[in-house]
Amino acid sequence: MTQDEAILLLEYVVAACPAQRVGEFTPDVWGELFAPYSLDEARAAVIVVAARQPFVAPADVITEVKARRAERIELAHVVYDGNPLETGAQSAASRRALITAAADGLLPPRTPAAALGTADRLALPPSTPGPYTNRVAAARAAVGQGIPTAREGVVNPRAIPCRKCQALPGTSCTVRGRRMRDVHPARLGDAKRRAAGLPPIDPAQDRVAEDRIRAATAALAAEDRTVPPASETTQEEPTS
Structure with a gap:
């Protein structure tokens, strides 16, 4: 004033x-x-x-x-997912900027992320620029903080979407509506492949590999059930 x-x-x-x-x-x-x-x-x-x-x-x-x-x-239920490329000071400044934007009324009221359904979490505000226009993107745009993008040679799993939980770039992975501290292994693997210049894994081939692992695990479990215990296979020594 x-x-x-x-x-x-x-x-x-x-x-x-x-x-x-x-x-x-x-x-x-x-x-x-x-x-x-x-x-x-x-x-x-x-x-x-x-x-x-x-x-x-x-x-x-x-x-x-x-x-x-x-x-x-x-x-506003301010949530800043962070950026792995930021320093601690930059991350703290970004969170303070989000809180200030919420206090100034620039961020609309919203339901906590844990209570949101998939359709609500992926809502696309029409005024938000960029290809990844979810609620977090709108909040960061309000304070001049862009969504992280994938860069060649840099492994940043949050810069790409997660095919496991459908998390958008710039957001954390979730399990049953709760944010994960880390990302899903599949998302990390995809980020490593992109950083190395490799094409993404075909979801069909990924499912075939998972089915093969499940089948091998089931076969080992069935084999363990058919092998008798050691006590049953050991014969008593003849007495003199």
Whole structure:
């Protein structure tokens, strides 16, 4: 909020509370106190405070502003999946930017990812640019953070989709609706192949390999069941 906006806010307060005293330096003080906040959110807070008490103190307005910002952050359920190519400081800055965007009302309220169905998780906001336009992409676009893309020679599994859980690029793999700390082995394998310049694995061949492994495992289990225990195959030594 600028100094001129602080004067407008103070005039708004005086209009709501005519009995409130305003001194010569009151606009200067209000300008410093409300510098971190926007005029719109401060004015909305003044309406709430003035509706319940005859005078509007800056502390009461700031408390109301902070409460509404915390509420928007909670409703947005901010989740930053991260980027393996980021440093710790960059990741922390990206998360802070997302939280600030949520507090400013730039991120809409949403259901926690664990409660979302596949169709909702893959919703495509029409205003989000790029080929991967899911909710996380929209959030990162709001703070200037792009979806990670696959680069030649770099193994970044989150830069490609997961054929196991259908996770989109830039998002974490999930198991039964819960985010995984790591990615599915199939996604990691695909990322390694792409980094090496190899074509992706044919899903049909992948299924054939999985069926072959299952059949071999079943055959070994059946063989173990047909072999008698060692105690049954050991014969007693003849007694003299």
